[in-house]
Amino acid sequence: MTAAPDTAPETGAAPLTLPVEGMTCSSCAATIQGGLSKLDGVADATVNFATRRATVRTDGTIDPDALAEMMRTTIAELGYQVPQSAGSDGPTLEEEHAQHAAADTARIADYRRRFLVAAVLTVPLMLISMVPAWQFSGWEWVALALATPVVGWSAWPFHRATIGAARHRATTMDTLVTIGTVAAWSWSTVVLLGHAWGALGHAHVYFETGAVIVTLILLGKWMEVRSSARAGDAIRALSSRQASTATLEDGTVIERSALELGMRFITRPGEIIATDGVVVDGEAAVDASLVTGESVPVRVVEGGEVVGGTVATDGTLTVEATRVGSETMLAQIARMVDEAQTGRARVQRLADRVARIFVPAVIAVSAFTLVAWLLVTGDAGAAFTAAVAVLIISCPCALGLATPLAIMVGTGRGAQLGVLVKGPEALEDTRDVTTIVLDKTGTVTEGRMTLVSATASGEDKDQADAFLDAVASVEARSEHPIAQAIAAARPARIPVKGFRALAGSGVVATVKGAAVDGGNADVTVGARRLFDEIPDAIEALAVEAEREGRTAVLAGRTPATGGLGTDVLKARPALVAEAVLVVSDAVKPTSREAVAAFRELGLDVVLLTGDNARAAQTVAEEVGIERVIAEVLPGDKAEVIRELQAEGARVAMVGDGINDAPALAQADLGLAVGTGTDVAREASDLTIVSGDLRAAADAIALSRRTLSTIRGNLFWAFAYNTAAIPLAALGILNPMIAAAAMGGSSLFVVGNSLRLRRFAGYRAPRA
Template identity: 50%
Template sequence: MPQAPTAAAPPLHDSEAELAIGGMTCASCSSRIEKKLNRLDGVTASVNLATERAHVSYAEGREVAELIATVEKLGYSAEELRPPDPDTAQTTAAAEPAESEADALRHRFTVSAVLALPVVLLAMIPALQFDNWQWLSLTLAAPVVVWGGLPFHRAAWTNARHGAATMDTLVSVGTLAAFGWSLWALFLGDAGMPGMRHGFDLTVSRADAAGTIYLEVAAGVVAFILLGRWLEARAKRKAGAALHALLDLGAKDVSLLRGGTEVRVPVSRLAVGDRFAVRPGETIATDGTVVTGTSAVDTSMLTGESASQDATEGDTVTGGCLNLSGRLVVEATRVGTDTRLARIARLVENAQTGKAEVQRLADRISAVFVPAVLLIAAGTLGAWLGLTGDVTAAFTAAVAVLIIACPCALGLATPTALMVGTGRGAQLGILIKGPEVLESTRKIDTVVLDKTGTITTGRMTLLATHTTEGYEETDLLRLAGAVEHASEHPVARAVADAATQAVGTLPPVTDFRNVPGLGVLGTVEGHRVLAGREDLLDDAGIGLPETLVEALAAARQEGRTAVAVAVDGTACGVLAVADAVKETSADAVTELRALGLTPVLLTGDHRSVAEAVAAEVGIEPGHVYAEVLPEDKVAVVERLRAEGRAVAMVGDGVNDAAALATSDLGLAMGTGTDAAIEAGDLTLVRGDLRVAAVAIRLARRTLTTIKGNLGWAFGYNVAALPLAAAGLLNPMIAGAAMAFSSVFVVTNSLRLKTFT
């Protein structure tokens, strides 16, 4: 995609690294790490809170160990991750930390909740309060605050030593302040007296300071936030489940053929050129070419379609697909991280690591948010003391401000939606390269469609057969197909393939001769057969009857190649051959229009061919660009953009790569060349143009979810902080609201898993 000009050229990055970051709890954490790494010369880093990863590009002279040390100096852990490889168990290992984190949080929350519940009930229901109930509350609340809240206190202390403040700082300071106040009131004030009672209010309390305890706040907030953290960890694991499932599709071992015998070995030992057997029900171990055998192959993990594909000798197969019926012998063409499955995983993972511009704004805000909240809390305390002189109310309001103001939802808003959206896209055969792609789909109003291989099948096909009276179609196809079978020309191959399908095995041809630029001729079953352009028959002194002349004219008008056929000196038929339009292309154009896009056809073919294809799929003649040279496709895209249009380009060939890169949004057909796929922003694994509309809808839905998440996160804090500062929120209720705001963001993102 085009980049905005900058004042200075960016540093050249020679290497890239993926770091797993431990210890991050909110957007402030990820922002601090990202800022520190980006301050290093020649380093560009993007830190993702939801995936707990940092994608770092660094110039020559830098070492990964230096990057890790920089992160560790901030109080976080870091280790380098290797590229995803479906041939190894790395995906399982990668999932283990998330599972162990969720299990640890569940254990800590369960114990804390069991202890905190009686404390909260005793505080909220005065009728349950008995003599010395406050000392039972202290006994139960102390382990919750100290042990249950230990992760918050530890992180707050680590951040404080580095001169930073995060969400953990707010939680730790708030709960310790409430607990400390309670200890003072119990041991030095009047709260420890037998028979002490106090009520519960959703707003600040006006009770006597020396007789007020906040043990339910200290214990309840810790329990609520642990619950939120546990639910977040579970939801994040679900959000990344699509990628893990994709990688787990890879086979773990394979039947390698050596000396005519099968040897079962780990997939990691496969090399390019090795041959291996795949039995029915087994997963194809790696990308390769079928050497022997015929079978149906389930390619749904790549295409999202349930229909199987036939594979026979010479066909290519993809690692991770399931062999359904026959035994295949496959020669490996790609192994390890070069396989299609591994490349898909890299694309998905890179997309999940990146950041949309809207998230960068949220990160900039969250970086200053926590210090600002500390100031607001101090200001709230001072304002209440100055205006009312009520120490208890001032303290309650200040603690509520500290606890309600969690920037965690801001940090989770984009990455969780990206994780789910890109994972769902991979399941549907749509690969989103990065979050900036989502923002591009919002403004697109024009979609440029390459013809060959995108709207059409990309291969010549016999579309119509015209015969003279008294001549059977099958006889014509048998004789013409036999003589064309000896030629390698694409038009000849189309006729021969159609004849084979119609009549089966074709008879042999003798005295075969190829006439360059005109056609072929030969003897089949004792008959002299000519097949080619009209000029070939003219040179042989063979005229065409009126019916065949009309058929020739009609074929040319429709942009098709007409093959005239003569048998034993008499013209007997015309075969119309063309690059057939895919059955789904017309529906795809309709769906693109429904998204508010203007479809444009771009091709190097003759205008008559282009306009015929455009008419068939529903593209207006005024939106057809024909006879465009490959190097001029970029100029067409630039011209459309100069007219003020936001242009998406869909293509599949090497000659489309530059146009894909120049457009505002490039959609590469996965059935096309590697160059086109690398240049595109979205890759459509299937060769079905309808997926382009699905991809744009998914991208837009993901962006809408991100905006909804950010809107909630911003709106929640904007509304909650004034309420807390005004004394309208009890700190415990504030803690519950803060915890569930993050859960809401993650749950909202998980709705993308149901996208169809």
């Protein structure tokens, strides 16, 4: 069997994923993974037992439809099933989650039915086999009649998987169940026939052993699938929480899937918003807890953005659709969580390697136990009992569930809290993080700048106002939040040409009539470092603003150069600051709590900003941050992260803007605030849908809790088998007790993983 490599090769082709039904343990997943890895054109294959999905990455040499058919055929030959609707395009996530729910219901019903039949037949079988007073003449034949349907029909799912794996010279957990139960039934049948023919003396029959093993394993499986089905509730609820219809402005009701960009629809109080859009009329409190994890509804007015799947609680909205179908935020969240659940954590690779060799090793240990008991004691019954106990106690169900189920529950709970994990590796990266770097604007602060004051030197008010209008006209060309705040506060516009952004410093453009003598002038707006001379009056106003935690922007002008080439700043006359514009950005009310939460998690907190040192220090003091790195150009943020890493820190970076993307990618763990840009989200490992910085603490805490759960699951799964196999081989563990213990270990892993559903985080009210 070929295991998937530790690191998937980079290929240009998109991965192909198919749902798989019929897996019962990690060995089943390993068997399918090995079969798919051998297909032509497959560069890497991964099969996730908890999500029941097979994903392959191709080398780009094979047609996706042909590969999907090859995958379906291989999986069927191994004894498992692929839903007929699954193809190279595959169902939508919404359809696939519905299929999973239906499949879970069918599996639960099937295990329940098989368990009830087995239990009804096994109870009388145990009584006549283990209570001498109930053993009448010929009771062994009745035992055979009772045990045969249990070992044959009730246990058939295990036998079917064993046969499919054997065709590919592979073994799974089902192999152990089949060998153990069929061996018990076969040995007992041989003994019964031998007694009928006067042979085999006083050898005992063990019909009840095989039947009880099947019954207990089916009980454990029934309970396991019922519990593990709950693991996917969060993401299924997320993908299904959408309106089925939408009411257009003219009253027409259409299917949600028929909505197109630009269409306007009405959402009344209590209704689910059909898709992402912008409010064009009305206002309402919107409950967005489904996607942000925030319990308090947010007031949305005309011009505000809304997310499909959220609820307008108290008002009527007219919304223009801006995203539909698979592009909506809800669909993207579901897709990201789904990809995270399909991925494979690094810690899982050890379990994968063990699962590949575990079953053959157990069969060898069982055979050795049988031979050793026969040689040492000569007691065939005791030898047989010990060998079967080794087979049954070794079933690695718990091992297969340990990692994927915890990831499934953890990422699902994260989605409910507005925390999206890009992949399992991100969970593991949180463990060693020692330092968290926070971008200031839009992360620690609201990111909604407002112009507090604008002062230009000179005694002529009209000329000062004209110059400030010229400054606003230049800033209107920039997308920076500070520039937009200045432009919005002074709407008068003057013709501008030759606009140029000076990375991380400011902007410059030629403005018609902006010179003192009425001619054209090059107007420069930005940071101190752009100016050759700053008059005392301007400097005093700037310093006062910065001490109050505000941002001071300077502006000046020089005669127009006739063009803004690369050497314009060097060739111009000395630039004197003639105006100071003070911009304010309020600190988010929860930022101080977030910083305290980071410290509680054992992290050193650093504030990183391109703003001036005085303003940055004021904000840092307000939220409780001691270390500040200010006046950093956008292109240098990633270098700051590298320097911290060179000092030995494992760095997490939280940011929201385009200029944060390189730093997010450079950090050991990148966390993007979901209210920021798509570029930042793509570069990050974790995305926080909410703008609340405490959600970043929730993300780290949940990731660590999930990883801790995975490690606990793996420890107990390994410890269980390590301790139990020797006990079974020594004859201390009865096969029936072994079967019950095996089921119990799986239920422990399921229950331990489901505890993650109760994770509350730092945003939950605390007593």
